Amino acid sequence: MKKILLCKEIDEHETRTALIPDDIKKLVGMGFQIKAVKGTGLKSGFSDEDYKQAGAVLVSSNEEGYKDSEIILRILKPESIKGIEKNALHVSYLDPFNEKKLLDDMAKAGLQAVSLEMIPRTTLAQKMDVQSSQTSLAGYTAVVNAASRLPKILPMMVTPSGTINPARVFVIGVGVAGLQAIATAKRLGARVEAFDTRPTVEEQVKSLGATFVKIDLGEMSQTEQGYAKELTADQVKKQQEAQAKVCERSDIVITTAKVFGRKAPRLINADVLDRMKPGAVVVDMAVSSGGNVEGSKLYEEVVRDNGVIIMSGDMLERQVPYDASKMLSGNFTAFLTHFYNKESKEFEVNLKDEIMQGCLLTKDNSIIHPKFKK
Ligand code: NAD
Numbered sequence: 552m553k554k555i556l557l558c559k560e561i562d563e564h565e566t567r568t569a570l571i572p573d574d575i576k577k578l579v580g581m582g583f584q585i586k587a588v589k590g591t592g593l594k595s596g597f598s599d600e601d602y603k604q605a606g607a608v609l610v611s612s613n614e615e616g617y618k619d620s621e622i623i624l625r626i627l628k629p630e631s632i633k634g635i636e637k638n639a640l641h642v643s644y645l646d647p648f649n650e651k652k653l654l655d656d657m658a659k660a661g662l663q664a665v666s667l668e669m670i671p672r673t674t675l676a677q678k679m680d681v682q683s684s685q686t687s688l689a690g691y692t693a694v695v696n697a698a699s700r701l702p703k704i705l706p707m708m709v710t711p712s713g714t715i716n717p718a719r720v721f722v723i724g725v726g727v728a729g730l731q732a733i734a735t736a737k738r739l740g741a742r743v744e745a746f747d748t749r750p751t752v753e754e755q756v757k758s759l760g761a762t763f764v765k766i767d768l769g770e771m772s773q774t775e776q777g778y779a780k781e782l783t784a785d786q787v788k789k790q791q792e793a794q795a796k797v798c799e800r801s802d803i804v805i806t807t808a809k810v811f812g813r814k815a816p817r818l819i820n821a822d823v824l825d826r827m828k829p830g831a832v833v834v835d836m837a838v839s840s841g842g843n844v845e846g847s848k849l850y851e852e853v854v855r856d857n858g859v860i861i862m863s864g865d866m867l868e869r870q871v872p873y874d875a876s877k878m879l880s881g882n883f884t885a886f887l888t889h890f891y892n893k894e895s896k897e898f899e900v901n902l903k904d905e906i907m908q909g910c911l912l913t914k915d916n917s918i919i920h921p922k923f924k925k
Contacts, residue, residue: 552640552898555887556616557607558625559588566594566872569624569643571880572605578887579606582896586616595872622898624883628653637661640900642886644668644681647912647923648812654923658913663900669920670886671909678885679906683727684878685868689836690731690807692867694720697803697832698739700852700860706740717742721801722761723794723818723843724808725752728836732805733759744797747808748782748790749773766793778811787816795823802828805864806843807836814841821845829858836864 557570568591575585587607589599599609610616617634625643628650635641638661645666647654657664667681698705701718708715720736722729725747733756736743743761748771756763768786773779798804798819809815815837835847844861846853853861868875889906892899901907912920
């Protein structure tokens with residue numbers, strides 16, 4: 552397989568592209584033939600001319616490009632699979648736990664569907680991990696967005712007119728997004744505190760120069776893949792109480808707490824928001840998976856009666872599409888390179904490879920992934 556189509560994202564909110572010109576050049580050099588749909592990179596800062604210069608052939612629409620393409624690359628799940636050739640490898644986010652019909656349709660059409668969210672989170676697959684690459688940027692953006700709404704600056708400033716104390720930032724959940732949020736807030740000069748239920752995180756927080764908030768919740772651990780385990784109702788209550796005081800003294804609170812495959816835990820209730828300072832900003836990065844913060848709204852900013860602002864923290868990577876596309880493109884290119892056979896100069900669907908086993912959901916007119924088989 553060597554004929555690739557780079558689709559244009561149809562969702563009007565999507566600003567990123569799956570491949571940037573630099574990587575197209577690299578892939579063309581390896582022997583891939585690439586078609587790119589006109590306008591694919593415009594929102595992220597890459598012109599059609601850039602794609603042409605890199606060696607892509609421009610086509611007018613996704614549908615036009617499907618003809619004869621063996622590998623279809625896009626970010627979001629397809630709006631329609633009509634016209635995609637049988638046996639083509641389709642690589643994108645698929646939201647497979649919720650998109651049963653789409654999976655059935657892709658299987659029926661004989662497509663080989665790869666789900667980006669199912670790429671295993673192993674050391675070997677790290678360079679293909681779109682979740683990590685995009686979430687890091689989102690963690691950065693959450694702090695920048697909050698800072699832009701805060702009626703204060705973040706660093707300490709000593710001037711003849713007086714001294715400004717550093718703003719206080721509290722990060723709840725220190726995974727990929729949380730670590731970037733801490734690093735960004737520190738760089739901007741804030742005083743940063745953080746908490747996570749995974750005990751291994753304390754050292755990472757300290758190494759970034761932030762303070763780890765100690766909350767004794769009894770036994771806490773993580774899964775083999777490094778994810779948090781779900782807390783009991785009692786533990787959640789204890790956590791809410793213990794962290795309330797930190798929220799009250801904070802100017803910015805960034806919440807990123809998620810539990811893989813489950814609803815995000817509710818960590819900040821209205822009574823705590825009521826006691827926070829006017830103008831304080833809370834960014835809920837778990838807003839689309841249930842929300843860590845009471846009253847947070849997807850893609851909306853909520854200003855409470857007491858002046859506390861709650862910002863939606865979903866898909867913040869779309870606000871920095873140049874870098875987000877660059878990183879995504881690196882992930883797609885790493886995936887293509889990993890399965891590239893240097894002798895045949897072709898991409899090969901190697902079912903013995905554990906990365907392919909983890910993310911290939913359909914093949915030979917069936918759903919083959921054990922998690923999604925009927
Ligand atoms: P995530 O988005 O699932 O969760 C975000 C954070 O919320 C996690 O740190 C989690 O521990 C925390 N959390 C959950 N419940 C909480 C609660 N009640 N209070 C406070 N915090 C809570 O996680 P993620 O950012 O995708 O990754 C988590 C970890 O997974 C990483 O730190 C890493 O160890 C591992 N990981 C491995 C790879 C890899 O090997 N390729 C890639 C990415 C992540």
